[in-house]
Amino acid sequence: PAKDGVMLHSHTAAWNALMSGQKEWFFYAPESFSGESYAALAMLDSSALPHAATMAGASDYQAPMRCVQYPGEVIYVPDL
Secondary structure, three states: OOOOOOOOOOOOOEEEEOOOOOEEEEEOOOOOOOHHHHHHHOOOOHHHHHHHOOOOOOOOOOOOEEEEEOOOOEEEEOOO
16 A cells, blocks of 8 residues: 555665665665654654654654665565
8 A cells, every 4th residue: 555664663674676666765874763762753654764763852863864666676685
């Protein structure tokens, strides 16, 4: 469904292929996704992320890298 997704999370290395639609990714450096930033973002619904990604309220906040994946593209997320 449109605007469907998962909450922010971490995991081991992964290959992610997209067959249809578009997927927006938010990548945080491991050391930046902790403390106040984690508390503020980790439990948000995916539809809130585009707006939350620009927040600056947490003192330890660092903006994520963002990208949009299109059909036929593969994204590799390393285990950091």
